[in-house]
Amino acid sequence: MDAERILGACVRDAGDRIRAALAIRFRDFDLAEEAFAFACLRAVETWSRNGPPRDPAAWLYAVGRRRAFDLGRRAKVRGAAVLEPPDPAPDPESLLIAAFEPIPDERLRLIFVCCHPALAPEARIALTLRTLCGLSIERLARVWLTSETAMLQRITRAKRKIRDARIRFEIPEPGAWGERLEAVLATLEIAYAQAYEDAAGACDAADLAHETLRLSGLLAALLPKEPEVLGLATLIRLAESRRPARLDPSGAMIPLSEQDVRLWDPELINEAAQLLQRAAQEGRSGPYQLMAAIHATHAARRETGVTAWRCVVTLYDFLLVARPSPLTEVNRAVALAEVMGVDAGLDALRAADRIQPLCDWLPYQAARASLCARAGRSAEAALALRAALALGPAPAERRFLARRLEELSA
Amino acid sequence: MQYLLLIYSDENLSDPATLQEVTAAHMRLGAELQEAGAMVGGNRLRKSDSATTVRNVGGAQSLHDGPYAETREQLGGYYLVEAPDLDAAIAWAKKIPGGPNYAVEVRPIWPIG
Numbered sequence: 263m264d265a266e267r268i269l270g271a272c273v274r275d276a277g278d279r280i281r282a283a284l285a286i287r288f289r290d291f292d293l294a295e296e297a298f299a300f301a302c303l304r305a306v307e308t309w310s311r312n313g314p315p316r317d318p319a320a321w322l323y324a325v326g327r328r329r330a331f332d333l334g335r336r337a338k339v340r341g342a343a344v345l346e347p348p349d350p351a352p353d354p355e356s357l358l359i360a361a362f363e364p365i366p367d368e369r370l371r372l373i374f375v376c377c378h379p380a381l382a383p384e385a386r387i388a389l390t391l392r393t394l395c396g397l398s399i400e401r402l403a404r405v406w407l408t409s410e411t412a413m414l415q416r417i418t419r420a421k422r423k424i425r426d427a428r429i430r431f432e433i434p435e436p437g438a439w440g441e442r443l444e445a446v447l448a449t450l451e452i453a454y455a456q457a458y459e460d461a462a463g464a465c466d467a468a469d470l471a472h473e474t475l476r477l478s479g480l481l482a483a484l485l486p487k488e489p490e491v492l493g494l495a496t497l498i499r500l501a502e503s504r505r506p507a508r509l510d511p512s513g514a515m516i517p518l519s520e521q522d523v524r525l526w527d528p529e530l531i532n533e534a535a536q537l538l539q540r541a542a543q544e545g546r547s548g549p550y551q552l553m554a555a556i557h558a559t560h561a562a563r564r565e566t567g568v569t570a571w572r573c574v575v576t577l578y579d580f581l582l583v584a585r586p587s588p589l590t591e592v593n594r595a596v597a598l599a600e601v602m603g604v605d606a607g608l609d610a611l612r613a614a615d616r617i618q619p620l621c622d623w624l625p626y627q628a629a630r631a632s633l634c635a636r637a638g639r640s641a642e643a644a645l646a647l648r649a650a651l652a653l654g655p656a657p658a659e660r661r662f663l664a665r666r667l668e669e670l671s672a
Numbered sequence: 673m674q675y676l677l678l679i680y681s682d683e684n685l686s687d688p689a690t691l692q693e694v695t696a697a698h699m700r701l702g703a704e705l706q707e708a709g710a711m712v713g714g715n716r717l718r719k720s721d722s723a724t725t726v727r728n729v730g731g732a733q734s735l736h737d738g739p740y741a742e743t744r745e746q747l748g749g750y751y752l753v754e755a756p757d758l759d760a761a762i763a764w765a766k767k768i769p770g771g772p773n774y775a776v777e778v779r780p781i782w783p784i785g
Contacts, residue, residue, distance in 0.1 A: 378758075379735045380724035380735055380737060380758055380762065380778075381737050382736075382737035382738070385737065419721055422721070422722065423721060423722050423737070426718045426719070426722035426780055426782075427718070427722045427723075427724065427758045427778075427780050428756075428757045428758050428780065429757065429758045429759075430756070430757040430758070430759065434759060435759065437763065438759045438762075438763065441735075442759075
């Protein structure tokens with residue numbers, strides 16, 4: 263048996279749980295991280311010598327916990343921290359006994375700490391992905407196009423604020439629940455949006471998408487009666503189900519309405535349908551469920567061959583009330599064009615631009631280009647495409663827009 | 673009559689000698705105030721990056737990570753509250769009334785010693 267392979271599998275399956283249990287138990291992210299890293303290192307040595315333990319995850323937790331106690335005790339000697347008394351001296355027998363102690367599931371508590379609304383959204387995302395998923399600073403820096411130093415600072419500062427401002431390591435009180443849960447959902451939403459933006463999804467973005475998918479599923483399992491949590495999990499699954507259909511062979515983005523539905527992932531769509539149904543049973547609607555329902559209406563094309571655009575427009579109408587945003591206005595305009603004609607869509611876009619100037623915003627120019635082209639207004643479409651290209655689209659979208667522009671000039 | 677004396681300083685001051693000097697001077701001033709019967713209270717605050725600001729805009733409240741940094745509003749008062757954690761402190765901050773637009777910065781006290 264290959265110790266490293268077993269360790270890899272164990273970290274993949276139980277790593278987030280062990281990390282969370284250590285962080286919550288010691289109320290200290292750095293201590294937990296260091297202790298977990300130590301346990302992994304020790305595992306490779308010990309397991310390749312003596313063979314793997316019966317329960318590798320419990321072994322990692324027990325060794326990590328002991329290491330954290332030792333580190334904490336040392337810090338205490340230096341007068342820096344106050345911790346519970348350490349376990350008795352480590353011996354193989356106590357390790358064996360400890361190995362049968364179940365690992366407490368503290369992931370929900372940890373999610374609430376990392377996603378506290380008093381932390382800036384970008385700090386929440388970084389801290390959540392670092393502490394819960396174990397994503398490296400290097401990788402986080404690459405995804406967010408920032409330096410490793412800046413990313414490290416962001417995370418260090420967030421940890422310091424949690425400590426200094428005393429953000430408690432507890433599930434929030436009922437009075438604060440709504441705002442705290444909203445902050446968690448917003449964190450995952452922004453993280454997924456980052457992963458989704460580039461259809462070409464180089465490995466970092468795909469990784470991030472995978473982690474967000476996993477976290478949203480975990481949250482849905484931990485809070486099965488929160489319909490908006492289920493809504494977000496649905497939304498992410500449906501968006502992710504289309505990943506295989508989002509790129510053509512040249513690496514250009516394929517818009518939703520032109521995607522080959524046979525490439526959509528039926529398993530994710532299925533999973534999403536069940537989640538959305540459970541959300542609906544709770545009888546409390548909200549923006550995430552509405553967005554999920556819009557995605558679900560698009561997903562239905564896989565079965566029916568058509569898109570129920572009228573239904574999409576109605577859902578966008580509700581969403582505009584629940585959570586008004588320029589993106590919702592623009593998406594609704596595009597859907598409206600399918601139901602009422604291109605001119606109605608263009609009118610709606612103009613109306614959105616009057617509420618808030620959108621000409622420097624990529625989704626607006628891309629939508630305008632598409633509708634103008636369909637209305638036969640080639641000059642305006644070309645202008646919008648040039649504006650969109652100047653707004654720094656991700657590579658796959660840039661190829662798509664550039665090709666549209668070529669087609670117009672041809 | 674009571675007066676609030678607000679201290680604005682470089683919070684990243686790190687030269688140990690200067691820090692020590694300033695701390696000692698604060699101790700001396702504290703003793704002097706006590707002796708004169710003028711001391712009502714005083715605290716050191718944690719660095720501004722541990723602050724959370726509750727913004728009130730037309731009745732809507734939102735949280736922001738960091739200190740209050742606008743210049744239009746001026747410091748108009750303060751409450752010193754005992755709270756078990758940040759959520760509880762924020763809950764109090766949200767109850768603080770004001771005009772249509774105002775903000776309340778929640779900053780932890782940094783106990784001395």
